[in-house]
Amino acid sequence: MIVLNINGESRSVDVPDDMPLLWVLRDVIGLTGTKFGCGIAQCGACTVHLDGAAVRSCVLPVAAVGTKAVTTIEGVGASAVGKKVQQAWLDIEVVQCGYCQSGQIMSAAALLAATPEPSDAEIDVAMSGNICRCGTYVRIREAIRQVATGQKVAPQTLPNEAPNQAAATGQVLSFVRVEGVA
Amino acid sequence: MNVRFDQPLGESQPDNPSRREALKLGGLVVAFLWLGGGAKVLGRAAAQGPVAAGDAAFAPNAFIRVGTDGAVHLVMPSIEMGQGAYSGQATLLAEEMDLGLDQVVVEHAPANRKLYANPLLGEQATGGSTTIRFCWTTLRQAGAAARALLVGAAAAKWKVDPAQCTVARGVIRHEASGRSLGYGEVANAAAQLPVPDKVQEKDAAQFALIGKPLRRVDTAGKVDGSLQFGIDLRVPDMKVATVKACPTFGGKLVAVDDSRARQVPGFVAVLKIDNAVAAVGEHFWAAKQALDALDITWDHGPNAQYSTEQLFKDLAEASKHGTPIPGKAVGNVDGVKGKALEATYQLPLLAHATMEPQNAIVHVRPDGCDIWTGTQVPARCVDVAAKLTGLKPESIVVHNQYMGGGFGRRLFEDPVEQAVAFARQVSYPLKMVWTREEDIAHDRYRPAYYDRIAATLGDDGKPVAWTHRIASGSVLATFAPGAMGKNGMDSDAIECAADVPYEFPNMKVEWVRHDMPEGVHLGWWRGVGPVHNVFVVESFMDELAHAAGKDPLVYRREQLQKNPRALGVLNLAAEKAGWGKGSLPARVGRGVAVAAPFGSYLCVIVEAEVSPQGEVKLRRAVAAVDCGIAVNPNTVAAQVQGGLIFGWTAALYNGITIKHGAVEQHNFNDYRMMRINETPALEVHLVDSKEAPGGIGETGTVMAFPALFNALFAATGVRLRSYPIDRAALVQGPDALKAVITQATDRAAAAKEGMA
């Protein structure tokens, strides 16, 4: 029996020592928000936090977790930073298919918790291990900046209960990534 | 969260349950055909009303139900794989019914091609950037009809003129008397009213939702991990399998020694089919460990010596000696005098590499079969399952799921077919999950192409003759043989080659079919036909501009004078990118491409830098898009951004290669993906247009290739005519490779000097 501390709860699992944490989470415990993308630490879809640090759970043997606190996408919203990240993700609608986004959010939350105001270069450092096949990178940058600065640096979505508002304006609508905003 | 999940797991689903359930529940049901313009609402049904399921004469193939609780349900013929289809279609309905987008409950359609075929594709399929296009008119008309019936019922109750009633968020109001009723309260009454002959959809000026960057309906569950993809589902008593198919195309399984696999804790079984073996475990890890411990003997079959070199040799041969099928002929290209140019382009096989690897849960029972999977073609999944199990199609239920990316991969049901073939050997529900390695090695690959293209320039440098011969395999011939032209033409192979935005007085476009050896499967890939043709056409246009001694953007502008929408995006992109303004550092160049794929118009300008060692860095990109009315401009921009990155990824790094009959790539280490630190500053500018919507999901990918390659030419003077980019060809002199590489140009500084 291995005892894990996951999202603040203690869970006992009867699994081999070398089973990666990813499969313990997904197939044994049933926390499927953490995704499988490559299994070789190249894509980041399986990112979870271990005592707050982002780790790739697909190559982390469960026995190596020890007493460290595991946080998954299902639990990251309990922290102030996690919640803000999730909100920014909705506000500028980072998500496309969404499959990589658990990992993206976990990486972003770990970055912002450690470095509340990351530079562009720091964002790249923290997020380059996460692949998004849908190509949402531009918005990931924007969303992280939005959390860091508290400023709306990119076009925001309207909540979808949108009331009747004036019709679209007769102009070019731009979705511009503003260079150098930090 | 206003998206309804599929049926509870483990429960069998009768044919078209939502609809029967709808009829039982009462309310207003509006059924209609998903036809192009001019479609009309065909009928409606009340509680236990006469429009019972599948009334043949009535033949409705989709429906909207307004429940007595006021909830408005829309059964979605399209599927959601990240492109925003659910939200886009729901927006059209909400717009006409004066609802908030949150008030529409979206349901996955069951497999039934009679009811849910996409009329633009002739199949119950999602693809080809057709989702909004095929229902733009019908869905709005259906919504308007529903609104008319509901308002009519309220007005009748109040005995007032319906025209005096207004609706906001599903509440009908008669201002003069101050009375109001919710949709749910009049739903049953509305069901008794005759269907109006004619309804008028809103004028663009009245749009409240269309054109707004509304938040999508499916994203909330994707940021908190609660939304389940196919790969996340767990069915009671299921076991998990992972698979290894013969690495060689067309090879067969000979024998499996599972003595080591049996030692793996959690091992359940080894299952065999003709060309693959599955290890089954209590969980994926056990299955994977067991699979790795199998000693498998393969018969590598007839393609054991096949290679990519052979593929291109064959294509070149076909191009030279095969029978060309005419695709387009204007004037006469022969004997035109002037400066002649010609070039050969060669495009690789490509994999989809959806982030969510292929998977399906299949439960075969004596009396039926349930399939849980994310598929772009639910009806085809039923077909293959029926064929393999001998069960009646009616007893096979596909529970469609959200997809972690499609890009065309899930238009092919082969993983489901394989899962059924394994699952029918066991009594429990079998969840099959492919490893990434299996996903890369057994894809339906984007075809390889071999293009010979030639042009003659007149004295003024304008092209007076244009000849383009394409050689490739055909996806259409296997996907929908009936859709092949009478003369054997595959319209997809020449899309955007036969119909270019320019006018050439003499033009000949033809296609030579060359089928792949058995076992090598081709498939649609994001951008389908145009992703190949626009690359070739727009690269060659650049070659012509260069030969004519003209600025490539100005050169295009000259040929686009009769094409205002194309000209519009060209000028917009030029302005936003500052084309022709400012000077660029050495080995930095800008490239432009313009095209009109899928009914939309796009111009993309890329600024790229090439290091002395040939490494490519994208510095900035500007896209100008005229897709007609953008139902959701935020989604349109997202699709263009993502589409560009999808295309650049392939341009920079991808190409499936075959050696000894097997794919040489495995995972993201060697089938490489662009990452955030390679992503340029990226702007998308949408033209505010009143034209009917064009397709958008694939367009960015189509544009990515030529804009980048043209930029590389501008930066280095080297014209590359294939991908992945041959970075060795971009090396600046032999000494560059002898240099010790410690630091590249500082990225931030470089970006600042760029287009200001």
Place this chain on the structure above:
Amino acid sequence: MKLVRMILALIAIVVVGAAAFTAYAWFIVGDGKETGAPQPAAAGAPASLTDPVARGEYLTRAADCAACHTVPGGQPYTGGVAFKMPFGTIYSTNITADKETGIGDWSDDEFVRALHAGVRKDGKPLYPAFPYTSYTALSRDDVLAIKAYLFSLPPKHAPARPNELSFPFDQRWGLSVWNALFLKKQRYEPVQGKSQAWNRGAYLATALGHCDECHTPRNAMYALKRGDALSGEVLQGWKAYNITSDKTYGIGNWSEQQLADYLSKGHASGRGTASGPMGEVVQYSLQYLTPEDIGALVTYLREVKPQQGSAGSEVNDRPALALASSASAPGAEELAQGGLGQHLFQGACSSCHLWNGQGRQSEAAALLGTQAANDPQAHNLTQVILQGSTLRTAHGETSMPSFGQAYTDAEVAALGNFVLTHFGGKPATLTADEVAKRRAP
């Protein structure tokens, strides 16, 4: 005229001399007398193992037959592994008991002669890629135990791949000359005055484990330079490090625990992870040795004469850039410098290795203090990036994917240089040209 005659005479003498020597060489190669040499007191398998096949299995593993006679993912002991030598490519052969393609009809004496004298069943000499220059020290009992084990396995049909050697290296008679010069057919004799553990370690390291074959430099004739024993050599693009007891350039500073861990598990905390050919040695061979035997090996290695070796490199365990980094980011100054290598490390490497080099998921990914990050020529670093590495032991599997296929020479060079400077504090030396050469050693 006199001069001409003298020259002719000289030539004649040389020719006759060479012919005589060759004949002599040929004769002694076929000589079976070595089998009568005295038996060493040291036996390779632990005394506790009494079952002959179990002894044979232990010895076969200790002699690491599998690494050279099994292609990755292939049937064990069926051969086919390519050895790229400066003079061509040699393929290992099928050593299962298959009569047609393996060694099924070899007699005991023939098998012993192969290991002791480097001679095939047909009497032709074997290439010294087969380490008979080490195995010659094995006792006849041990050799026959190995044979018994191999014959206990199911025979597999697997014809040998022909070697690809250019003239004159394809002429096997040349080997007889080589043997006459370099092969000392001698059984191991315990060294008096040394402990039992040391002697056991010596037998394991020299006769069975044949450490010299990789770690000892070779001369122009491809023969081991015994005087420089274990001071490091580059083979097939990989560097077998200096494992003498030199404190700076060898392993003199490693703790007993580190040495034992490295040998038995393929990883020593703060020292690195076995990869490439050494990874195979651990995977196929060393992990199966008893703790006592590992201890004996350590005892022996501890006393190997310290040598600087050529191009020795000092491991810098306090590299400034790695120390200035956190687990998740490089120091601000370094980050500001950017660069292709750093850029690639961000995407493909930092997830596992971490910027401070501690390794994240598994300590096998730690880079700090490793020889790989400190070798100024970055031999193994380049190879690991190009080919990846997998280490399978009883403790599980750790692996690193290969990047050679999708990354250009310039990228591999830039990445290698980044690792050298960041984790080893060594100057960058790799060029794209050099990486291109190493792709095809």
